[in-house]
Amino acid sequence: MLRFLTAGESHGERLTVIVDGVPAGLPLTAADLAPDLARRQGGHGRGGRMKIEKDAARIVSGVRGGKTLGSPITLDIQNQDWDNWKAVMSVEADGLKRKPITRVRPGHADLAGMLKYGADDARDVLERASARETAARVAAGAVAKQLLGNFGIAVHSYTRSIGAIEAVLPGRVNWKAVEASPVRSPDPKAGAAMVAAIDGARAAGDTLGGMFTVVAEGVLPGLGSYRQWDTRLDGLLAQAVMSIPACKGVALGAGFEAPYLPGSRVHDVPVHVAGRGFGHQTNRAGGLEGGISNGEPIVVHGLMKPISTLLKPMPSVDVKSKQPVKAHYERSDICVVPAAGVVGEAMVALVLANVLLEKFGGDSLPELTRNVKGYERQLARR
Numbered sequence: 001m002l003r004f005l006t007a008g009e010s011h012g013e014r015l016t017v018i019v020d021g022v023p024a025g026l027p028l029t030a031a032d033l034a035p036d037l038a039r040r041q042g043g044h045g046r047g048g049r050m051k052i053e054k055d056a057a058r059i060v061s062g063v064r065g066g067k068t069l070g071s072p073i074t075l076d077i078q079n080q081d082w083d084n085w086k087a088v089m090s091v092e093a094d095g096l097k098r099k100p101i102t103r104v105r106p107g108h109a110d111l112a113g114m115l116k117y118g119a120d121d122a123r124d125v126l127e128r129a130s131a132r133e134t135a136a137r138v139a140a141g142a143v144a145k146q147l148l149g150n151f152g153i154a155v156h157s158y159t160r161s162i163g164a165i166e167a168v169l170p171g172r173v174n175w176k177a178v179e180a181s182p183v184r185s186p187d188p189k190a191g192a193a194m195v196a197a198i199d200g201a202r203a204a205g206d207t208l209g210g211m212f213t214v215v216a217e218g219v220l221p222g223l224g225s226y227r228q229w230d231t232r233l234d235g236l237l238a239q240a241v242m243s244i245p246a247c248k249g250v251a252l253g254a255g256f257e258a259p260y261l262p263g264s265r266v267h268d269v270p271v272h273v274a275g276r277g278f279g280h281q282t283n284r285a286g287g288l289e290g291g292i293s294n295g296e297p298i299v300v301h302g303l304m305k306p307i308s309t310l311l312k313p314m315p316s317v318d319v320k321s322k323q324p325v326k327a328h329y330e331r332s333d334i335c336v337v338p339a340a341g342v343v344g345e346a347m348v349a350l351v352l353a354n355v356l357l358e359k360f361g362g363d364s365l366p367e368l369t370r371n372v373k374g375y376e377r378q379l380a381r382r
């Protein structure tokens with residue numbers, strides 16, 4: 001089983017993630033983690049923080065000579081801004097600079113977190129609730145992608161919509177073109193309109209949300225199980241993607257469109273093609289039937305609310321004076337849908353790597369490969 005645990009505050013010294021359960025013998029270097037960390041930092045509409053940070057993960061344990069050992073992998077991402085936050089985030093009481101934030105921000109964990117932990121400074125809450133933590137998830141996800149890549153599984157994402165602007169999807173998404181777009185749009189015309197919409201929101205002191213889509217190609221049929229509610233792959237993916245900060249909805253395949261369509265326009269017709277085996281004429285199910293992968297690409301949509309921190313702060317309350325105030329402003333992004341897609345890829349990759357290991361086991365890459373190949377031979381005989 002592959003699992004991971006992150007630690008670290010947004011303006012703390014560093015983020016750390018431990019990835020446990022990766023088989024031995026997987027080639028892994030820091031360079032394998034760099035591209036996704038850079039992709040998470042991009043996208044038109046990001047704020048000042050992303051100009052300061054240049055995320056790089058250092059591999060601290062679990063790898064020797066460029067190959068995993070089968071032991072826990074520790075990854076470490078240094079916060080570049082640490083020098084400016086040393087006093088505010090001091091671990092020691094000695095030298096701690098405290099300027100309590102009491103004007104809680106709507107749409108953030110500030111108020112609920114202060115009530116929950118008995119805090120009198122929203123800084124104690126927002127530092128961990130911040131989506132800075134998603135950098136650690138992306139580093140862990142890159143490890144999962146590296147494992148999946150050995151089995152021909154590739155995980156991509158694109159921006160489906162920003163605000164009211166929706167991409168018109170081409171028959172086949174050109175992933176290189178998506179990465180070249182400033183908003184990671186598969187539709188250049190919609191991409192240009194999305195950039196303009198973000199600029200408009202920035203000028204108005206407002207923010208925008210939207211929708212990203214993650215596509216995992218090359219997934220074998222039979223991952224996940226209908227055995228129990230918590231073994232269904234659809235549920236595992238939904239939980240993983242919904243856990244991304246500001247993600248307020250997850251849909252699979254035809255998802256939120258399906259309730260408005262008759263069954264005959266939703267369900268995919270199974271077929272058998274000589275030499276290729278079983279498949280489907282369409283993929284409206286998003287590669288999942290009965291909580292199991294069905295061999296088609298897995299398609300997961302994440303619906304992102306608009307960013308909560310507004311340049312023109314919303315009305316709020318001061319938890320100390322209990323008086324109405326304008327919300328505290330903390331340096332912020334305008335739109336993060338393109339970046340959230342990259343985080344979505346990481347979460348989907350981590351779930352898929354886990355169910356792959358659950359089905360095929362193996363302490364080393366050769367052992368896992370042997371098990372997968374045996375299953376592929378079994379499928380080919382059908």
Ligand SMILES: Cc1cc2nc3c(=O)[nH]c(=O)nc-3n(C[C@H](O)[C@H](O)[C@H](O)COP(=O)(O)O)c2cc1C
Nearest residue numbers: 107108109129131245246308309332333336339340
């Ligand atoms: C990659 C990424 C970057 C984010 N950056 C910001 C930001 O700069 N400002 C902000 O207010 N929210 C940002 N968010 C969203 C907040 O972290 C999130 O809305 C907040 O923690 C409350 O959680 P909830 O929206 O899930 O309830 C970001 C989310 C993601 C995925």
